[in-house]
Amino acid sequence: MLRGRRQRKEIESRIAAVPFWWHSIDVGHGVTTPGVKTPEELRRELTGIDLPDVRGKSVLDIGGWDGFFAFAAEAAGASRVAIIDHYMWSLDLPGMVAYWERCRAEGVEPRPYHETEYWHPEALPGKAGFDIARELRGSRVEAIVDDFMTTDLAALGHWDIVLYLGVLYHQENPMLALRRVGEVTAERAIIETEAAVIPGYEHQALWRFFPGAELNGDVSNWWAPNIAALVGALRPAGFATAEVKRGPSREQVDSTERDPLHYRAIVHGVKSAAGTAGATGSA
Numbered sequence: 001m002l003r004g005r006r007q008r009k010e011i012e013s014r015i016a017a018v019p020f021w022w023h024s025i026d027v028g029h030g031v032t033t034p035g036v037k038t039p040e041e042l043r044r045e046l047t048g049i050d051l052p053d054v055r056g057k058s059v060l061d062i063g064g065w066d067g068f069f070a071f072a073a074e075a076a077g078a079s080r081v082a083i084i085d086h087y088m089w090s091l092d093l094p095g096m097v098a099y100w101e102r103c104r105a106e107g108v109e110p111r112p113y114h115e116t117e118y119w120h121p122e123a124l125p126g127k128a129g130f131d132i133a134r135e136l137r138g139s140r141v142e143a144i145v146d147d148f149m150t151t152d153l154a155a156l157g158h159w160d161i162v163l164y165l166g167v168l169y170h171q172e173n174p175m176l177a178l179r180r181v182g183e184v185t186a187e188r189a190i191i192e193t194e195a196a197v198i199p200g201y202e203h204q205a206l207w208r209f210f211p212g213a214e215l216n217g218d219v220s221n222w223w224a225p226n227i228a229a230l231v232g233a234l235r236p237a238g239f240a241t242a243e244v245k246r247g248p249s250r251e252q253v254d255s256t257e258r259d260p261l262h263y264r265a266i267v268h269g270v271k272s273a274a275g276t277a278g279a280t281g282s283a
Contacts, residue, residue, distance in 0.1 A: 004029070011136060018128045020093035023068035025129075027136035033129065035066065042068055045165075049190050049266055050245045052161065054078040060159035060184060062148050063088065063167040066129040070141045073161070082142035084156070087170075089127035089145065092118040104217045112219055149176070153183050162189040169194040169215075174207070174223050175233060181269070182238030188270050189239070195265035196224040197252045205229040208260055215262075224260075230267055239269035 008029045015021075015033050024035035024042060032039060046069065055077035061070040064083030074081045095118040103110040113119060124145065134141055144156070149171070162185045171177040181189050194215065196208045205228040215221035225233070231242040246266040255261060 014132055014136070018132055020097070020126070021066060021129050022088075022093075023066035023129070023133075025066060025068055025071060025133045025137075027133055031136075033066070033133060035068075037068075045192075046072055048246060049163075049165065049192060050268070051076065051190070052188060054161055057160035057187075059161045059163065060084065060156075061163040061165075062181070063165070064130075064163070065089075065126075067133055067139075067141060069163055069165060071133070071137060071139060073163075074139060074141055078161075080142075081140070082144050082159075083130065084144040084146055084148050084151065085127075085130075086121070086145060086147045087114070089124045089130075090114070090119055090121040091126045092120055093126050100217065103213075109213045110217075110219045148180065149173075153180060156184055158186040159184055160187045161185075164189055165192040167193075168225075169223050170220050172222050174225070175237070178233050178237035178269075182234075185239075185269065185271060188268055190266070190268055191230070191234075192264060192266045193230070194221065194224045195230060195248070195263055196226050197248045197255070197261040197263070198226055199255060199257055199260070202226065202248075202253060203228060205232040224262060225265075227265055227267075230265055234267070234269040237269065238271075240272035241270045243268040243270060 008031060011027065011029055011031050015031060021033045021035040023037055024039045025033045027033060054073050056079050058080040059073040059078045061083045063085050064070045065085060065088045067083055070081050070083050091113060096113055099116060099118060100110055130143065162181055164181050168174055168177060168191060198206055206226050207229050208224045210221050213219040227244060227247045231244065234242040244267050248263055252261045252263065
C-alpha cells in the first residue's frame, strides 16, 4: 500500500510539472491530468464524434495535442495510432494564454502566435503533456512532429481512420486542408469544426470569414462553414459521401436572429468501397 501511495505521488508530481494541460487524460493509478477540458466534456465529445470500430485499423490524429482521442483509439483496439502536430506543440502555452488574455482585456488584436516570443518549434514545450501521458499509460501512440499542411503526404501514407478535430477553422486555406485530409484517408475522416448558421442562407454553401480575432478573440480562427458548405466541400476533397453526425439545432435553423449563430459541427467523410479495398494503413 505504501509503495502504491508513493508511486501515485510520483505520478502526480510529474503531472504537476507540466505547466498546461488541454486534455484530461487517465494515466492510471487513479490519476487524471488536470485538463482545461474536463473528463465529462471529453467523454461527451468522444461519443459525439461517433468513432467507428477501429479494431485492427490505423488511426491518424491530426493536431492531436495532448493525445486524448489518439489514446482512446488505441484503447479501442486500433493496430497503429499516430498524432501529427506541430503548431500547438511549438507553443509556450501558459505564456501564450496569458498573452491572449491580456490582449482581450486591453481590447487589442493579438499577433499571430508563431510571431510572438511564445513560439519555440525547436524545443516543443507544448508537447510535454503528450510525452508524459504516453509514458505513464505505456502507450505506443506515435508522435509525428510536422505541419500537416506542408508535410510530404506520400511519406505520411494512408490511414484507415483520420481524426480532424478542432483544426479546420484554424486553416487559412480550408479547401486545401480538406483535400490533404482526403489524400491520407483510406476509409473515413472525422471532421469536427466551428460552424455557423447564417439566417436566410441555410441552403447556400457559405463560409464565414474572420480576418482578425473576431471569433473568440483568437487570431488563429479563420473560417466557420455552414453545414451545406462543409458537406459540399467533401466531394471535391476526395470523399464519396458525407455523413452529418451533428448539424445545427432546430432552434438555430428556425431562429429569427439576423446575425450568424455558431455551433460545433461533426461530419464524416467516407471514401468509396473501391477506395477502401485493400487499405493497410501503413505509412
